[in-house]
Amino acid sequence: MSNTSKPSPIRVLLADDQLRVHEAVTLALRGADDIVLVGQAANGDEAVVLCGQLMPDLVLMDVLMPRSGGIEATGRIHQRYPQVKILVLSAMQDDTTVRAMLEAGAVGYVLKDSLARDLAATIRATHAGNAVFSQGITDRLLQNNQPTPVSQGFNLTERELEVLRLMAEGLNNGELAARLHISQSTVKFHIVNILDKMGVATRPEAIVLAAKNNLV
Numbered sequence: 001m002s003n004t005s006k007p008s009p010i011r012v013l014l015a016d017d018q019l020r021v022h023e024a025v026t027l028a029l030r031g032a033d034d035i036v037l038v039g040q041a042a043n044g045d046e047a048v049v050l051c052g053q054l055m056p057d058l059v060l061m062d063v064l065m066p067r068s069g070g071i072e073a074t075g076r077i078h079q080r081y082p083q084v085k086i087l088v089l090s091a092m093q094d095d096t097t098v099r100a101m102l103e104a105g106a107v108g109y110v111l112k113d114s115l116a117r118d119l120a121a122t123i124r125a126t127h128a129g130n131a132v133f134s135q136g137i138t139d140r141l142l143q144n145n146q147p148t149p150v151s152q153g154f155n156l157t158e159r160e161l162e163v164l165r166l167m168a169e170g171l172n173n174g175e176l177a178a179r180l181h182i183s184q185s186t187v188k189f190h191i192v193n194i195l196d197k198m199g200v201a202t203r204p205e206a207i208v209l210a211a212k213n214n215l216v
Helices: 020-026 044-052 072-082 095-104 112-115 119-127 133-145 160-166 175-179 182-199 204-212
Strands: 012-016 035-041 057-061 083-088 108-111
Touching: 012 044, 012 119, 020 035, 020 112, 020 119, 035 044, 035 119, 044 057, 044 072, 044 083, 057 072, 057 112, 057 119, 072 083, 072 095, 083 095, 083 112, 083 119, 095 108, 095 175, 095 204, 108 133, 112 119, 133 175, 133 204, 160 175, 160 182, 160 204, 175 182, 182 204
Parallel strands: 012 035, 012 057, 057 083, 083 108
Antiparallel strands: none
16 A cells, blocks of 8 residues: 655645636636645735745735735745745736846746636746746846857856756755755855846846756
């Protein structure tokens, strides 16, 4: 008789001020037995409070909400609960908003029209450590970078490439430090150098650009 147990479902918290989005997400996840919607918030303040109470694996975060919006809530959650992954689910796709959400700590950014597609697959991919973006968002992240030939290394050292590949696996700074047997301050030093050499401002942007250049 097998002693293998079924993996725990992915616990998701939704933060959005529109009832139709809550209904659409609930419907989209209804058939996913490996994902459970553990809480629903109508604004950023509620999202932060519920995140502390429910400790979800992932937060689906809107940008524009009453009281505190998605950018502020993402920053607060990322600082307090760095293990919680934050996936932006928004209709907004301007450069300023996208970069602000990523800089606040979001690991992916999908547009609300994705609700008509496979939201469950997107959640699974994000939970697994992948940086997931709608195609339009990916184009925006890359549009300010100069065209680069495939497999360009951006003059990254072997250690920086190692850090970049582990970032792409979804490891946070503490996990990176433990895996590489170095201090977290050294990890931060490497990440700053990676972002600078690649000409990007956030970890997800670095991962997207690395994937484009076959580095991860």
